[in-house]
Amino acid sequence: MPASQKSLDDGAVGGPRHDLQGPVMEEELDEKYPNRPHNKSRTFFFGDLIRLFNSLNSLKKQPSGPRVARAKVGPHGKRGQTSYEMREALIKRFISRWRNDVGTDFYPALRLILPEKDRDRPMYGLKEKAIGRLLVKLLKIGKDSEDGFNLLYWKLPGHTTATRMAGDFAGRCHEVLKKRAMINDDGDMRIEEVNKLLDQLSMAQKEDTQLPIFEQFYHRMNAEELMWLIRIILRQMKIGASEKTILTMWHPNADALFNVSSSLRRVCWELTDPENVLDDEDTGVELMECFQPQLAGFQENSFQRTVERLGVDPDKPEFWIEEKLDGERMQLHMISDDSYPGGKRFGFWSRKAKDYTYLYGSGFEDNHSALTRHIRDAFDPRVNNIILDGEMITWDPETDKIVAFGTLKTAALSEQKNPFQGTGIRPLFRVFDCLFLNDQNITQYILKDRRKALESAVKNVYRRLEVHKYQIAEKSSDIEPALRQIVAEASEGLVLKNPQSRYQLNSRNHDWMKVKPEYMLDFGESLDCVVIGGYYGSGRRGGGLSSFMCGLRVDQNHISAGANPIKCFSFFKVGGGFRAEDYATIRHMTEGKWIDWDRHNPPNDFIELAGGDRQFEKPDVWIKPNDSFVVEVKAASVGPSESFKTNYTLRFPRFKKLRPDKDWQSALSLSEFAILRTKIEQESEQKDFKVEGKRKVAKRMKKSLVAGADSKIKTPYAGPQTKVFEGLNFHVMTDMLHPSKKTKAEIEQIIKANGGDFFAGPTAKENTICIAEKKPVKVASLLKRNNTNIVKPSWIFDAIKQAEIDGPQRPRFLVPFEPVHMFHLLDDMRDSVASSVDDFGDSYTRDITPAELGKLCESMIHPKSSDFTADMLRLKLEERGRGFGEIPGNIFTRCIVRFVPGSKEELASPERGMDFVIGKNRLLFSGGKIVENDDAENITHFVILEEDGDTLKTLRDKLSKRRGPVPRIVKVDWLKESWGEKTLLDEERYAV
CATH class of the missing domain: 1.10.3260.10 (DNA ligase, ATP-dependent, N-terminal domain)
Incomplete structure (x- = not known):
């Protein structure tokens, strides 16, 4: 019986397989992969695979490492196995059984072991x-x-x-x-x-x-x-074995081949015999095969330390500074192919191995191309084939500016349909590396030489395909002006590169280092805030409250007549720094006082969240402020946020201690916070610029739009009359064209009927919202000055429609500006406007029309293309207070520690000496850094064994003369107990 006709019960390879387009039959696979292996017997039962998972999982809880292995000495003096070695043995045994009993096609099992790496199966769309x-x-x-x-x-x-x-x-x-x-x-x-x-x-x-x-x-x-x-x-396996370990157990070249192909299928079907190893040239990047790109490491706590990690030659301390682009990492492959019109064939893949050739084009004459039809002149005539690494971004030809990443897919689809419109936003491919040129893999060449190859092979095609610029630097002080410039331009950040480095596939290393304006100067203040909500944890803290929402007390200056005086606005979430005993104390203090959150009946009389009915950051349970408790927290910074009712939040908040001496009325109020924030902002302006804040968040509303109407009103307005525009000023400059036509006079009458005022000029009143949808002389004049936003008239009707849906019984809610509403947008408002919609352009705050939904679905691209890394996710979750800081591998990330040698008697004590050794290892394991010099920059903690008068006096004398923030001096027990609690504990309990 042919293999293609076998049933699944009869063999391992029968039945159809699927790819992204649908079922693929065995005949098709045999034709496409003529040398693919065929198993001789039926595959294992699924339960056999589950037993492997359970065995690997059981080893996750066992300690590992050389010290553990030394302790496991057998009767004949042989060293025992570490848990890592036992994991390897389990995987190797399973694979050996598979080879013997099933055959040489391991793909059916591997795609279940590593489901997150299987790009041949589409996403399920199930959470x-x-x-x-x-x-x-x-x-x-x-x-x-x-x-x-x-x-x-x-x-x-x-x-x-x-x-x-x-x-x-x-x-x-x-x-x-x-x-x-x-x-x-x-x-x-x-x-x-x-x-x-x-x-x-x-x-x-x-x-x-x-x-x-x-x-x-x-x-x-x-x-x-x-x-x-x-x-x-x-795709949440967590079996205790890494992708690299499993691939290497199948074949010594499996990991290398996966890095250059991103294909589990190819790994399994080409590497069947572990004795047949590949040459280096067989594990290099290949044309039309998606590789796993090199990634940039994360910045250190200082510019100097970041440059040191680049590993540049001290005799030639040159490094490169590039702007970090806010787009999607993309690789372009081009080969000569006479069967294609224009003679060249293209392929595009994202960092997650998503094929985007259908979107950006397969050839110069591709009529569905958003890019390739425009770049015929981009390559030197001598280039037969090439692989480029770069970033696909969105460019707006009207403003000659890069547009936020969320618009990329929409821009590409629009360019497909209207390639020569000239005015719409479009994809722009910025190239920063060349990995393959004219049949030669050049990843082993240094970056400087690869750059020469790139510049000789590729020519700029204005705002379609361009070679990314860089500047040469020799010292860390060169970073500051570059970072200041990108902050002023609201760009993503910087990337520092070692020009002597080679390209390392699927590696996040220190040859490239990201410098983002992410961390601001220390906030320097401890805040006493009342807890108003709680969130249940997962994993080790599953079933109990692991993080909390804190609020600011609404004081007399903010309470309206007749309102409940016991009320708080949401402010931030905190989950890091709590010990087991802190949780126990909180449970004791609040037993019976927590109330389940009911989204249909929120406790607005006591707690108010951002987002109106959307209830941003809603907790699982809430507590009345007068039944609650006060916590003292500290944070890295304070910044604007639309996720919390105060319109501000703390970045990287950390619990310091409970304040049983204070009640809710003693907690920080809205007015007190406003005073404190003003003070901090004034102090920050006087401090030196460091690796600080992300991009400065735009103010919620600056100037807006265009208007001006002097026409007489001819038609009475008979639509809904609300108060949605009460207190707002408008300047209407043009008629409305879409989705229906209305004159300026009609628009002004509608504004007036719904509570707004209109004026003849954009500066007649402060913060005037300017309205326009065409570009006559006066609009063009405003565009040229580029100092005001211009809103399309459609926003007015969307705002009225939503107000009518909400009804008069609900508080007024003004629909925020969305990208679809903007005719002209200033750079400092782009992030704010983009945050009003999701990745696909769907509004967070208003009901969209069937027509809008249809357009949205047309432009929708599956989330599988998401370009989000685990480290980025960790930072985002930590920033939003999701409690990620409690992971042991992360708790000391921001700690730079100098261990102070104690007396000889202390170090001679086996127990205390070992505390020092263990403390150092735990610090390093959990992301901390150790320095060996008391005068090193940016030290956050000095750790000592015991209080020693002479040692402490000498150390404190040194610290008193130190410039900048003074490090904390703590006992080694701080490290020990933070490790035990799996969170960074407040240092004051361990200070000496």
Whole structure:
């Protein structure tokens, strides 16, 4: 029987596979991959794979490292295995069994072991809540039943047994499923059958087609197998073994081949025999094969330290400074192909291996191209083939400015449809590296030589494809003016590069270093704020409150007549710095006082969130301010935020201590915070510029729009009359063209009927909103001055429509400006406007029309193309107070420590001497840095073993003469207990 006709039960390779376009039959695969391996026997049962996962998981809790291995000495004096070595042995044993019993095609198993790396299967479009709903239907249980509640509200504590699984969705599913499992023994589904159904699930995007697939899994798997299946679907495996370890166990060249191809399928089908190793040239970048690009490391705490990490030659201390672009990392491949009109064929891939050739073009004559049809003159005639690395950004030809990243897909799709419109935003490819040229892989050449190759091969095509500029620097002080310039221009940041470095695939190293205006000078203030909400944790803190929302007390200056005097505005969230005993104290103080948050009936009399009905940052539970407690926190900075009602928030807040001596009325108020903020801003202006704040956030509303109407009103206005524009001034300059036509006079009458005022000039009143949709002389004059925003008339009607929907009983809510509303936009408003919509352009605050929804769906590109790294995610989550700082590998990230040698007696004590050694290792493991000189820059802590009078006196004398922030002197116990609590504890408890 031909392989293509085998059923899944008969063999490992039968049945259809799927790619992004749909099912791919065995005949097609054999034709495309003529040398691909075929397994000789049926694949393992899915349960065999689950046993591997469980075994690897059990080793995650065991200590590892050389010291542990030395302790495990056998009866014959042989060293025992570390947990890492045991993990390797387990994987190697599984692979060996597969080779012997199944065959040489490991792809069916590997795509389940590393589902997040399998780019041949589309995303499922399923998250925890959607899977929870499917299981509720599948099990025929009520939504309000105990198990239904536990599945749908998996982050909250369960009613009974599921409490310990809070925060672990797959674990919660296991608790529910094991009570209703169809089978209790091992399931009878094989790995290849699982893959077939998962392929079908990835194509089924509706609940009624997804449910029958889940039913098949449910009838043939036990509860534990279903739990791991859910983790595979969510791509949240955490099996305790890295991608590199697993690939290397299959073949010594597997990791290298994956880095240059991004394909698990190719790794498995080309590397079947571990004895046959590849040459270096076989693991280099290849034309039309997506590689894993080199990434930039993160900046250090000072410019000097960042430059040192670049590793430049001390005798030739040259490094390059480039602007960090706010776009999507993209690689361009071009080969000579006479079968293509124009003689060249192109391929485009993102950093996550998403193929964008369909969008940016496959050739010079591609009529659906958003880019390639415009870059015929970009390459030297001698270039036969090339691979370029760069950033795809959006450029606005009217303002000659780069536009925010969120508009890139829309710009590309618009350029596809209207390639020569001349005025619309368009994609621009900025190239900063060349990795392959005329059949030669040049990744092993140094950056300076690769740059020469790039400049000789590529010519700029104005605002279509351009070679990214750089400046040469020799000292760290050269960074400051460059960073000041990008801050002034609201750019993304800088990238520092070592020109002597070679290109390292799939590596985030120090040859390239990002410098973003991310960290501001120390806020320098401790704030006493009242807790008004709580969030349940996950993992180790699942089932209990792990982070809290704090608010600012609404004082007499902000309370309106008849309002509840016991009220707070949301201000920030904090989750780092709490010890187990702090959580215990909080539970004792607030027992019985927490109230579940009801989004349909929010406690607006006591707590007010940002976002109106959208309820930004809503907590899981809330507490009345007069029943609550006060915490003392410190933070890196304070900055504007639309996510909190105060319109400000703290960046990187950290719990310092509980304040049982204070009640809610003693906590910080809105008026007190305003005074404090003014003071801090004045002090900051006088301090030196350091690696500070992200891009300065634009003010919520600056000047706006265009207007001016002197026409007589001819038609009475008969539409809705609201107070939505009360207190706002408008200047209408042109008629409305889209989505319907209205004259200036009609627009002015509508503004007046809904509470607004209009004036004849844009400066007649402060903060006048200017309205226009065409470019007559007076609008062109404003555009040339480039000092005011111009809003399209459609915003007026969207604001009125939403006010009419909200009704008079709700507080006035003014729809914020969105990109679709703006005719002209100043740079300092771009971030604010972009934040009003999601990545696809869908409004956060208003109901869109069917026509808008249709356009949105046309331009939508799947989130699989997202260019978000784990480190970026960690920083974002930490910034938003999600408690990521409690991970052991992260808690000391911002600590630069000098360990002060103690007396000989102290160090001679085995126990105390070991405390020093362990403390250093834990600090390094958790992201901290150690310096060996008392005078080193940016030291945050001096750590000592015990209080020693002479040592302390000498140290304090030195610190008294030190310029800048004074480091803290703490006992080594601070490191020990922070490690034990898995969070950075306040230093005052350990100060000496």
